[in-house]
Amino acid sequence: MATEKQHFDVLIIGAGPIGLACGIEAQKAGKSYVIIDKGTLVNSLYNYPVFMTFFSTSERLEIGGVPFVSINPKPNRNEALEYYRRVTEKFQLNVRLFEEVQSCQKQDGLFQVTTSKTNYEAKNVIIATGFYDIPNLMNIPGEDLPKVIHYYKDPHYYAFSKVLVVGANNSSVDVALETYRKGAEVTMVIRGSEMGPNVKYWVRPDIENRIKEGAIKAYFESNLKEIKEHSAVISTPEGEVEIENDFVAAMTGYQPNFQFLEKLCVTLNENKVPHYNSETMESNVAGMYLAGVVCGGMDTHKWFIENSRVHAEQIMKHIVNMH
Known part of the structure; x- marks a missing residue:
């Protein structure tokens, strides 16, 4: 375990499409950032069925303005894995994979984050952890x-x-x-x-x-x-x-890791929907933001890649205005 703390303006938990989109926006805004995931790149998509076809057309899955070219009207899992890997390469995103966040606490206005590999300090934290880890x-x-x-x-x-x-x-x-x-x-x-x-x-x-x-x-x-x-x-x-x-x-569906959110002091209502400001995506914890499917609580059909890509821009706009 490394003891030297690495400092970032923004620490993003989750290297799915929305986490990557947040990294791209942080980079555009000139903020130092790191994207951490306990699994592989776009881990949830990797765990999809091998022959899965998306409901959405490819342009609705695009992030960072990078065209997603698919042979068919609806892209499949393998095309999506390739697309998000290439986007990661194109922007040379600072991604740390197979590294699990174990704790995240705020002290003196900074988030102290411990992972399975090292320690970080961050001014802001974005939770973009999706919902595919825990089956109902x-x-x-x-x-x-x-x-x-x-x-x-x-x-x-x-x-x-x-x-x-x-x-x-x-x-x-x-x-x-x-x-x-x-x-x-x-x-x-x-x-x-x-x-x-x-x-x-x-x-x-x-x-x-x-x-x-x-x-x-x-x-x-x-x-x-x-x-x-x-x-x-x-x-x-x-x-x-x-x-x-x-x-x-x-095939009874999946749910976000509510225990993880509670551990990070994010308030959940009776339907397990986390508290956040819909304009800025900031949670009840100042400087901690939510992005993507994790915002929907038990209603995992509310947010998808195509309608939550905007969360990255909303969050970064708020971070830039705050600092």
Whole structure:
């Protein structure tokens, strides 16, 4: 552990697209800055499914005025990884990866930040940590069995297996269709009476037709009640059903690291929405700002890359005016 403190005007926690955008704005404003991430560059995007396609068009994912050129109208995960890596190279952003923030406390007007590798001192801190680290749990018996996944990468692994998919939004639909096309026997458990309203419009007819023809079995208005080693119990309007099962893909969504925010003294309301000024993005802690999805609390559908890119400019404008 290095003892020499490194001093910056701005310390950014999270090297996702919004964290990188904040770094670019700091650089433009002539502020010294560092971007720290406990994982790899754009770690959440890296953990997306291998064949994932974005809902947004490429220009809406651009940061720093760098064109995002994609072969298709909607870019995929690999194109996004390449784009954000090239943006990082172009601006020669000061990024420190695989370095976890362990504490951040304000003393005498400066933030004292300790990470897994070193110590920093910063006038301002920006939290741009996203929401993909902590899955929403179902809190049912058997959820901790090894056959249960909350993160899905590649359909081949599930070929010729019996896969139970929980959820009715984009991630659930992608898992169901992709594993079905690799020969899996797929069953979906859906809480509502139909697919989620946010399912990608070009995918919706595909999943609805597969269910209609019986290629994918779906239990609507149902809940997964218990997961056993070789089966799963589903609570349906007609009563309980137990089916043979090899894997459970619990695509139940994710949430920001609220404990981390509370540790940094950020106030959360009853819906876990952090307190911040919508003009400046400053939290209840003076000099500590929030950017990106982390601002939405449990509502992780509120902020995306395309509508939270502006947070970087709002924050830097305030920092520049304050100093």
